[in-house]
């Protein structure tokens with residue numbers, strides 16, 4: 001249970017980090033919070049020859065709230081995002097979701113951007129990234145580029161980021177005024193990876209639903225958005241066709257069986273959690289954006 | 290892959306329990322092993338080595354973190370507090386340690402250092418936890434002996450001891 005030897009690089013600036021990654025990226029990995037990477041190294045599921053430790057890189061640890069988005073830098077820890085009042089006010093879904101990531105002692109080190117780069121289908125924040133039409137800002141030897149969330153995730157633990165590229169920040173899109181959001185998940189112990197989870201954004205005009213979108217945790221191979229608008233738009237929040245929604249979710253998700261739960265149970269859970277979060281989100285006072 | 294025999298060693302300087310300490314270790318040295326093997330601070334225990342059990346929890350700048358999921362070389366930027374730094378004298382236990390003794394919150398004691406660090410940091414943020422909140426606060430730490438009930442009691446009791454001691458010194 002010890003990592004294999006590697007060469008440690010500790011760049012102090014973004015330029016240095018990009019330069020080092022350009023040299024060693026083909027046989028190296030970025031080390032951010034280490035909360036996913038170090039277990040993989042210790043179990044020898046990965047043994048890169050180089051680690052580019054970005055923890056000392058200046059300027060990556062800020063959360064910026066703008067009119068159209070909340071921009072989270074690569075070194076913002078889950079706990080820092082959770083505490084950030086401006087981010088929670090601008091996009092309540094961020095705090096609603098990030099509180100469900102692991103245990104507090106993991107959130108103090110793990111970065112939100114790292115969990116998106118890691119692209120675990122059991123991660124909460126990849127689901128939030130797609131639901132908010134997030135944008136991944138990457139930097140590499142060929143310069144900077146922006147990748148829309150829909151073009152970023154390609155499979156479990158797979159993204160379109162090149163091995164010599166670094167994610168500098170992720171911009172989560174703010175939702176139109178009047179949008180309400182909710183997040184729920186179910187795990188055997190609080191803090192464990194969810195058996196299933198759902199993030200929801202519902203547009204309301206008074207009591208009438210104008211839009212509804214959901215994304216899921218642990219039940220889809222890549223985080224993607226289920227548009228519930230066709231089923232819900234124009235309906236009163238007091239009279240939602242919940243059984244139709246349940247059917248839509250059941251046919252959208254594609255969970256796998258593992259030691260924690262069979263696929264059928266996860267599918268049932270995802271549908272039921274969606275029913276619940278839709279109900280709580282559309283009743284007055286909760287999660288107004 | 291770099292060869293273990295020719296592996297480069299680094300001089301790593303950490304501030305642990307207020308004292309600056311330097312030792313030579315390879316870059317792959319986990320903070321948990323650096324504390325135990327290189328600095329001889331064996332209060333930090335190692336159970337699973339992949340972040341699940343919480344036995345290795347230390348405080349980095351006052352916040353709980355898994356020592357098995359941080360490289361010592363990265364930890365140089367932080368102030369580290371281990372269980373020895375929280376209380377290392379049986380006649381002068383910290384509030385959390387005293388509560389564990391009073392409530393019989395340990396049996397073999399293997400998990401205890403991780404609980405003590407976690408709960409110490411938690412009470413700084415939430416000085417008056419309910420039993421439900423106490424249960425939630427320890428959900429990231431595993432104990433194979435106690436069945437947790439007495440640990441939950443100890444969290445609540447520790448918060449009382451903090452207040453009792455504050456009143457005594459007033």
Ligand SMILES: Cc1cc2nc3c(=O)[nH]c(=O)nc-3n(C[C@H](O)[C@H](O)[C@H](O)COP(=O)(O)OP(=O)(O)OC[C@H]3O[C@@H](n4cnc5c(N)ncnc54)[C@H](O)[C@@H]3O)c2cc1C
Nearest residue numbers: 030032033034035036037102110111114115117123167340
């Ligand atoms: C016990 C336990 C429980 C957990 N439970 C959950 C959970 O319920 N939900 C959840 O979402 N996560 C969970 N995690 C994982 C945690 O959220 C991690 O923090 C997160 O997945 C990865 O972030 P990190 O900063 O630690 O990244 P690292 O571990 O440092 O890196 C992970 C991967 O992403 C790459 N990477 C990281 N940052 C960048 C970047 N800026 N640019 C390019 N590549 C990058 C690395 O090269 C590596 O491949 C858990 C972890 C543990 C140990």
Ligand code: FES
Nearest residue numbers: 336337338343357
């Ligand atoms: S030894 Fe670090 S969490 Fe188990």
Ligand code: FES
Nearest residue numbers: 396398432433434
């Ligand atoms: S007292 Fe033995 S593991 Fe907790």
